[in-house]
Amino acid sequence: MSAPTHKGKVVVITGAASGIGEATARLLVEEGAQVVLGDIDSAAREVAASLGRDALFVCTDVTDPDSVARLMTSTVEHFGHLDVLVANAGIPEAKSPIHELDLAAWQRVIDINLTGVALCNQYAILRMLQGNGGAIINMASILAHVGQANSHAYSASKAGVVNLTRSVALTYAQQGIRANCISPGYVETPLLSRLPQSLLAAIVARQPIGRLGQPIEIARVVSFLASSAASMITGACINADGGYTAV
Incomplete structure (x- = not known):
């Protein structure tokens, strides 16, 4: 059992039905927090139920x-x-060369990955300003920092998250609200598990650490950034990628 690092804290996590979001919810409850799981996927309801009275599911379209x-x-x-x-x-996103861009598909990725983050920041901060401040942790990606062929909307959305986070951090630094983001590398989630084994092997071969990340490893970074141990950290982006972006 982890120490109650977050005892008394209330945390909203979007995209909490599986993967990094689910791992984060489970870790933070273990560390003493009360957690609200916001997701359009009703599987998050089952995650919340398994966590007991310290968790609540709210069906959410970001x-x-x-x-x-x-x-x-x-x-x-x-x-x-x-x-x-x-x-x-x-x-x-469904990858394609830019000259074959599907505008509707582009817009859906931007709406969820970037505008959705901005909306969550907006409405969370409105509540935090009425209280004693708080901490914002936005999820970016290694593709915010490096290019990848045929990945346009996703890369653009995640790069946007990084600079959005910096702007939020500067805007609210003197009002007790810290804002940081995390750029995970390739993490072993249900989404990644659907890839062909040959492609997974190629991805692993490109990891300096020699393996995929685990959701709990990203959750631990979230826990740190949400804690008082990170009280001097705002406007930062932590690359939790096993060395991928260091190459």
Whole structure:
């Protein structure tokens, strides 16, 4: 059992039905937090139920301002306040060369991965300004920092998350709100497990650390950034990628 690093804290996590979001919810509850799982995937309801009285599921569409506002309102109504946002919801893209761009597909990725993060920041900060400040942790990606052929919308959205985070950090630095982001590398999630084994092997071969990351490893970075141990850290982007972007 982990030490109660986050005892008394209330945390909203989007994209919490599986993978990094689920691992983060489980870790933070273990560390003493009360957690609200916001996801459009009802599988997050089962995750919340398995965590007991310290977890709540709120069906959330991060592209809908009313839905995001309801997530934050439900959090405060149920647990009394809001201390931490983990804006983790995101989707991949169907890769293609830019001259074959599907504008609707582009817009959906941008709406969820970037605008959705901005909306979650907006409505979480409105609540934090009414309280004692808080911590924002936005989920970016290694593709915010390096290029990849035929990955346009996803890379653009995640690069946007990095600079959005910096702007938020500077805007609220003197109001008790810290904002940071994490750029995970390739992590062993349900999404990645659907790839052909040959492609997975090629991905692993490119990792300096020699393996895929695990969701709990990213969750531990979230836990640190949400904690008082990170009180001097704002506007940062932590590359939790096994050395991928150091090459």
